[in-house]
Amino acid sequence: MKxxxxxxxxxxxxVLPSTTYKTNTLVLHMRSPLTKxxxxxxxxxxxxxxxxxxxxxxxxxxxQSLDELYGATLNVDVSKKGENHMMSFKMEVANEKFLSDDxxxxxxxxxxxxxxxxxxxxxxxxxDSTIVEGEKRTLNQKLSSVYDDKMRFANKRLTExxxxxxxxxxxxxxxxxxxxxxxxxxxxxxxxxxxSKDQLDLFIVGDVNESDMKKVIEKHFHGLTSFPQxxxxxxxKPFDLKRxxxxxxxxxxxxQGKLHIGYRTNITYSDEDYFPLQLFNGVFGGFSHSKLFxxxxxxxxxxxxxxxxxxxxxxxxxxxxxxxxDKYDAATKIIFEQMEEMKAGNFSDQDLEQTKxxxxxxxxxxxxxxxxxVELEYHNLLSSTKRPLDRWMDEIxxxxxxxxxxxxxxLQLDTVxxxxxxEESSNE
Amino acid sequence: xxxxxxxxxxxxxYHEELPNGLQVYVLPKPGFNKTFATFTTKYGSxxxxxxxxxxxxxxxxxxGIAHFLEHKLFEDEEGDVFQLFSKQxxxxxxxxxxxxxxxxxxxxxxxxxxxxxxxxxxQKPYFTDESVEKEKGIIEQEIKMYEDNPDWRNYFGLIASxxxxxxxxxxxxxxxxxxxxxxxxxxxxxxxxxxxPSNMVFFVVGNLNPEETIQFIRENQAxxxxxxxxxxxxxxxxxxxxxxxxxxxxPMNVNTGKCLVGFKDRKPDRQGKDLLAYExxxxxxxxxxxxxxxxxxxTLYEAGLIDDSFSFDYSGEYGFxxxxxxxxxxxxxxxxxxxxxxxxxxxxxxxxxxxLESIRxxxxxxxxxxxxSPEYIANQFTRYRFNDMDLxxxxxxxxxxxxxxxxxxxxxxxxxxxxxxxxLITPKGE
Numbered sequence: 001m002k003x004x005x006x007x008x009x010x011x012x013x014x015v016l017p018s019t020t021y022k023t024n025t026l027v028l029h030m031r032s033p034l035t036k037x038x039x040x041x042x043x044x045x046x047x048x049x050x051x052x053x054x055x056x057x058x059x060x061x062x063x064q065s066l067d068e069l070y071g072a073t074l075n076v077d078v079s080k081k082g083e084n085h086m087m088s089f090k091m092e093v094a095n096e097k098f099l100s101d102d103x104x105x106x107x108x109x110x111x112x113x114x115x116x117x118x119x120x121x122x123x124x125x126x127x128d129s130t131i132v133e134g135e136k137r138t139l140n141q142k143l144s145s146v147y148d149d150k151m152r153f154a155n156k157r158l159t160e161x162x163x164x165x166x167x168x169x170x171x172x173x174x175x176x177x178x179x180x181x182x183x184x185x186x187x188x189x190x191x192x193x194x195x196s197k198d199q200l201d202l203f204i205v206g207d208v209n210e211s212d213m214k215k216v217i218e219k220h221f222h223g224l225t226s227f228p229q230x231x232x233x234x235x236x237k238p239f240d241l242k243r244x245x246x247x248x249x250x251x252x253x254x255x256q257g258k259l260h261i262g263y264r265t266n267i268t269y270s271d272e273d274y275f276p277l278q279l280f281n282g283v284f285g286g287f288s289h290s291k292l293f294x295x296x297x298x299x300x301x302x303x304x305x306x307x308x309x310x311x312x313x314x315x316x317x318x319x320x321x322x323x324x325x326d327k328y329d330a331a332t333k334i335i336f337e338q339m340e341e342m343k344a345g346n347f348s349d350q351d352l353e354q355t356k357x358x359x360x361x362x363x364x365x366x367x368x369x370x371x372x373x374v375e376l377e378y379h380n381l382l383s384s385t386k387r388p389l390d391r392w393m394d395e396i397x398x399x400x401x402x403x404x405x406x407x408x409x410x411l412q413l414d415t416v417x418x419x420x421x422x423e424e425s426s427n428e
Numbered sequence: 429x430x431x432x433x434x435x436x437x438x439x440x441x442y443h444e445e446l447p448n449g450l451q452v453y454v455l456p457k458p459g460f461n462k463t464f465a466t467f468t469t470k471y472g473s474x475x476x477x478x479x480x481x482x483x484x485x486x487x488x489x490x491x492g493i494a495h496f497l498e499h500k501l502f503e504d505e506e507g508d509v510f511q512l513f514s515k516q517x518x519x520x521x522x523x524x525x526x527x528x529x530x531x532x533x534x535x536x537x538x539x540x541x542x543x544x545x546x547x548x549x550x551q552k553p554y555f556t557d558e559s560v561e562k563e564k565g566i567i568e569q570e571i572k573m574y575e576d577n578p579d580w581r582n583y584f585g586l587i588a589s590x591x592x593x594x595x596x597x598x599x600x601x602x603x604x605x606x607x608x609x610x611x612x613x614x615x616x617x618x619x620x621x622x623x624x625p626s627n628m629v630f631f632v633v634g635n636l637n638p639e640e641t642i643q644f645i646r647e648n649q650a651x652x653x654x655x656x657x658x659x660x661x662x663x664x665x666x667x668x669x670x671x672x673x674x675x676x677x678x679p680m681n682v683n684t685g686k687c688l689v690g691f692k693d694r695k696p697d698r699q700g701k702d703l704l705a706y707e708x709x710x711x712x713x714x715x716x717x718x719x720x721x722x723x724x725x726x727t728l729y730e731a732g733l734i735d736d737s738f739s740f741d742y743s744g745e746y747g748f749x750x751x752x753x754x755x756x757x758x759x760x761x762x763x764x765x766x767x768x769x770x771x772x773x774x775x776x777x778x779x780x781x782x783x784l785e786s787i788r789x790x791x792x793x794x795x796x797x798x799x800x801s802p803e804y805i806a807n808q809f810t811r812y813r814f815n816d817m818d819l820x821x822x823x824x825x826x827x828x829x830x831x832x833x834x835x836x837x838x839x840x841x842x843x844x845x846x847x848x849x850x851x852l853i854t855p856k857g858e
Contacts, residue, residue: 015551020459022437022796059729063721082639094793098437100827128731138735141684145756148682150576253681253856256572289514301565304573324522336473357517357537364461364536369802423639 003377004210009225014381015213016205016373020208021100022419026113027372029378032197033235034085034167040139041176041182041190046076046087048187052128055301056112061413065112068102072109074116080320081382083270086193086231089117090371092203095207099378106208109215114168114220125188132184134311142174143176148421154258156404158318160418161248162262168314175351197226201253201378205370235315236268245413251420256267259331261319262410268315273410274401275395277317281310281402282355283347283404284338287320289354291338291347296321302331303398317411327422332416344407345401352401359396365387430641430823434820441820442638446649449626449657453809454641455633457802463634464534464802465543467550468810470629471622472527473600474674479661480617481624487826488620490609491595492567492602493782495617499563500555501531508571509549518542518843526596527745528811539636547630547648553614563658564607571601578853582686585678590692592672593665596748616841625649626657631806632689664747669694670846674846675764679856686853687760689767690840693749699804700816703744708791709837710742710751712829715787716776718753724770733763746815751841764850771842779831779838788826795822 004015032038056062068071071094079086093109096102115368123126147153156171164167202221204213241264267273285292285308296306306321323331341347366372376389387395430443442454473495473710502509502522513520519534522795530551535542542544574580584599591597595808601607620692632641698706718724738755757763798804841847 018459020457021800023800029698038809043778058726060726062721063719063725063785067719067721067790069789069793071790071797073797098796099437134730134732137732141735141756141758145684148578148680148684157840210552218755237751255575256569287514287519288510293510297566301562301570304566304570324567324572327806354511354514358514358519361462361517361519361534361536365534368460368462370804 003346006210006214008221009153010227010229011200011202011217011221011224012062013213013217014201014377015208015210016203016377017210018205018209019207019371020188021095021206023092023094023370024109024204024208025374026110027203027371027374027405028089028113029201030087031081031084031201031232032198033192034080034083038190039170040085040178041084041187042194043078043172043174044135044139044182044187045191046078046089047138048114048127048131049120050074051131051135053115054119054121055115057121060151062112063114066112068402069105069109069112070096070099072105072112073407076155078172078263080168080172083237084313085172087198089113092370104112105349106206110216111220112279118221118223121189122188125185127184131182132187136182139173140176140179143173146171146173148253150252150258151254151322154260154417154419155318155320157229157250157419158183158262158415159259161246161417162415163318166237167235178330182378196227196392197232198228199230200224201381203287203377205373229278234384234426236270238266239264239315241412241414247413248415249418251324251422254419254421256322257325257328257421259319259321259323259328260334260417261332262414263317263319264414265310265317265407266320266410266412269312269379270385272314273403273407276399277310278359278409279352279396279399280317280342280407281308281317282359283351284308284342287355289351289358289360291341292321292335293320296331300330302327302334305331306335312379327424328418339408339411343381343405344404347404349401353402354398356396360393363392363396415417429639432820432845437820439799439820443785444642444646445626446646448649448654449624450649451629451813452642452645453631454636455631455637455805457634460802461536461636462534462802463536463539463632463636464532464547464806465548465630465632466530466532466806466810468528468530468629468631469622470527470627471529471618472525472594473528473598474599474664474702475622475662476595477663478621481621481655481658482747486661487617489614490602491598492600493607493610493614493618494529494566495601496563496607496620498524498529498531498612499567499614500560500611501550501553503554503559504549504552505554509545512545514542516545524600525768526658526748528814530807532806532809536554539641540686543632543641543644544648546643548649549750550623551652551730553616553623556614557612560610560612560615564610567601567607568604571604571607572598578680578682578686580678581678581754582688582851582853584631585676585853586688586690586849587750589849589851590671590678590690590750591671592668592830593747594667594748595664615616621660624657625654627660629810631810633802633805666749671849672768673849675850675852677852677854679854682853682855683759684756685760685855687757687763688752688754688769689764690753690849690851691751692847692849693744693841695844695846696744696747697751701742701821703815703823704812704817704821705829706831706837707742707744708826709829709834710744710841712755712784712787712791713834713838713842714740714742714751714792716768716780718767718782719787719790720788724780728763728766733757733759733766760852760854762776764852768848772844775838779834782836784831788829791798791826792823795826
C-alpha cells in the first residue's frame with residue numbers, strides 16, 4: 001500500500017489504495033492549537049455540522065441519506081494530540097462490488113461528506129439556532145456526565161492537576177462555563193475562522209485510485225479553494241518541571257478507589273528516544289506480561305487492572321489502577337518499586353524480547369484496520385522526523401537495554417491522584 | 429474437510445468435525461497481517477445448575493463460577509499463559525458471556541506456536557487452593573469496578589427487572605459473597621463437564637493457509653485423550669412469561685440519569701433459521717422505530733430527552749431473549765414513558781414499506797462493514813453456530829424478510845403491558 005498525496009486549495013489529500021476491505025473509508029482531520037478561547041467552540045462545531053446541511057436540513061435527513069447509501073456511517077469527534085485540538089469527521093461506506101446492487105456508492109458518499117463540512121444549514125451569517133441550542137444542551141450533558149465514569153473522571157482530574165499551567169490541562173470537550181457565551185452567530189464566525197486557519201488533511205482508504213479521487217475531491221471540495229493556503233506548525237512545547245511532585249486525594253461515594261499517577265517523560269514522537277520509551281512502557285506497564293500487571297495484580301491481588309500508557313504527543317506516562325481505598329499505601333509502594341527496578345535495569349533480556357514481539361504485533365494489527373492506517377500515517381505527518389511505517393519495525397528491534405535505562409532515568413514523577421471511597425463504606 | 433464459498437462476499441469457509449467432536453472452522457483473509465483465533469465452549473454464566481460429568485445428581489454452583497474458571501485457566505503449572513503468548517508476539521484474552529466462554533489470541537507471527545498454546549492451555553486445567561484464593565482478590569476488584577459503572581448497573585438492573593427465575597439475571601462475575609464460596613473442586617467439576625471438545629468450537633480467521641491450519645489442529649487433538657462425548661444436562665427453573673417488575677430505580681453517585689426500557693420474549697425457544705429471521709426482524713424494527721434516521725429519534729433529541737448515548741440492541745439465545753432501548757437523560761422517567769408510547773404508536777400504524785427498504789439496505793451495509801473485522805467474524809460465527817444458525821445466511825435472510833414477518837415479530841415482541849420493564853439510574857445527590 002503506497003500513500004499518494006495531492007492538494008485541493010488548503011486541503012491535503014492522502015490516498016491509500018487497498019483491496020483488503022469490504023468498505024471505503026474517509027477521514028478528515030482539522031487541526032489547530034489547543035487554546036482556552038477556542039476549545040469549547042471546537043468541541044461543539046462538528047456536532048452542529050453533522051446536524052443539518054443546506055440540502056439535508058436536519059439530522060434525520062442526513063441519517064436517511066446515509067441509510068440509502070447502504071448504511072454508510074458518519075462519525076464526528078474531537079481529540080487532543082499534544083497541545084493541538086483536532087476536529088475529526090469519519091465516513092465508511094460499503095464497496096458496491098460486494099452487493100447485489102452495484103450502483104456506485106463512493107462518490108455519493110463523498111458528496112454527502114463534503115456537504116456536512118462545507119454546506120451547513122445557515123441563515124445569513126449564522127448557523128440554525130435550534131440546532132446550536134440542541135447541541136449546546138447535549139455538550140453540557142456530556143461534560144456533566146464525565147463525573148459518572150470514574151476512570152475518565154480521575155484521568156481528567158490528574159491531567160488538570162499536572163498541566164495546570166499548560167494548554168494540555170484543558171479538557172478535550174471544553175468547559176460548560178463557556179457555553180452561555182456561544183450562540184449561532186459566534187459559532188458560525190468561528191467556523192469560518194477554522195476553515196481559514198486549520199490544517200486540513202483528508203485520508204481515503206479503500207479500493208480507489210489517485211486520479212479518480214483527484215477528480216471527485218476537486219469537484220466536491222472546490223469550496224475550499226477560496227480559503228487561504230497555510231501550513232500550520234505542530235504545537236509541542238517542552239515543559240520544565242520545577243515544582244515538587246504533588247499528591248492529591250479526593251473522596252467520593254465509590255466502591256473502588258481510582259489511583260492515577262502521572263510522570264513526565266519529556267519524550268515525544270519526534271525524539272530519538274521515542275521507541276526506547278515505547279519499550280520502557282511495554283516492560284513496565286503496557287501489557288499483561290508487564291511488571292505492573294504481574295506485581296500489582298498477579299502477585300499482590302490488589303487490583304483487576306494495573307497498567308501504564310504513554311501520551312505520545314505530550315510527553316507523559318500515566319499509570320492507572322483500581323484498588324480498595326485502604327490499599328493506597330500498598331499499591332503505590334509496589335508501583336514506585338517497579339519504577340525503581342526499571343531505573344536500575346532490573347529486567348531481563350527475555351522481558352525485552354517479549355515486549356518487542358508484542359509491540360511489533362500490535363503495530364501490524366493496527367495496520368489491518370483502515371482507521372488504524374490513517375492514525376499511523378497521520379502520526380507520522382505531524383512529526384518533524386519522518387519515519388516510514390516499515391522502518392518502525394527496525395526502530396523497535398534496535399532498542400537495547402541501556403536505551404531503556406536511559407529513558408527510565410529521564411522520567412520525573414509529577415502527580416499522584418487518588419479518587420478514594422468514603423471511609424465508612426470501606427469497612428463493610 | 430468441507431469448503432463453502434460465498435461468491436457475493438468473496439469469502440471461503442473451511443470446516444471439519446474432528447473425531448473427538450471438536451468443530452473447527454477456518455476463514456482465510458488475504459491482505460490482513462493478523463490471524464485471530466477463538467476457542468469457545470458452550471458454557472456461560474447461566475449454566476449454574478447441571479449434572480456433573482459421571483454423576484447422577486444435579487448440582488447448583490455459586491454465581492460467577494464460569495467467569496472465575498475463565499480467569500483460572502490462564503494459570504499453568506509452569507506459570508502464566510499470558511507470558512507465553514507475549515513471547516510468541518501474540519496478545520491473548522478471554523471473555524465470559526451468558527452462554528459462552530471464549531479464549532482468544534491475535535497475532536501476526538508464530539501462528540502454529542500460538543495455536544498450540546491456545547489449544548493446550550484451555551485443555552489443561554491446573555488449579556491449586558492457593559491460586560484459587562489469590563484470584564478472589566482480583567475478581568473482587570473486577571466486580572467493584574462494575575459496581576461503580578452506571579451503564580453496567582443499568583443494563584443488569586434491567587435484566588433483573590425482566591426476569592424472575594432465569595439465571596440470565598445474575599451478574600456474569602457473580603458477587604463478592606458468591607465468589608468466596610468457590611473451591612478448586614468445584615472448578616474441576618465445571619471444567620470436566622463443559623470443556624469436552626464436543627461442546628466446543630475452534631475458529632481461526634486471518635492470513636493463513638487453511639489446509640495446513642486444519643491439519644495442525646487435527647494432529648494436536650489426535651495426540652490427546654478424551655472421554656466419550658456425553659450429553660450435558662442443564663436445568664433451568666421455569667420462568668414466567670411476563671416481566672418480573674415493571675420498573676426499578678437505582679440511585680447512584682452520578683450527575684446524569686439513565687433510562688433503559690426492555691422487552692422480554694414470551695417464548696424464547698427459537699433456534700436455527702427461525703431465530704435468525706426473528707432476531708433480524710427485531711433489529712430492523714428497532715432501527716425503524718428508534719434509529720438515528722427515525723422520526724422518533726429526532727423528536728426525542730429535540731425535546732432534550734436523549735443524547736448521542738441513546739442506543740438499542742436485541743439479545744436472543746435458547747431460553748431467553750430481550751431487547752433494550754435507552755441511554756443518558758436528565759429526565760429518565762419521562763424518557764421511559766415516551767419510549768413506551770412511541771412503541772404503542774408504531775404498532776398502531778401501517779408498516780412503511782419505503783422505510784423498511786431503506787433500513788434493510790442499512791443493515792446489509794453494516795453487516796458488510798463488520799466483515800472487515802476478524803474479531804467480529806470469529807465471535808459472531810461461534811455464537812450463531814451454538815444456536816444452529818449460520819453467519820453467512822445473514823444477507824440472504826435480511827433480503828427475504830417480508831413486511832408480514834415484521835408485523836408478526838412486532839406483535840409478538842413489543843408488548844408494553846406485560847413484556848416491558850424499565851430501569852432508571854437516578855442521581856443520588858450529596
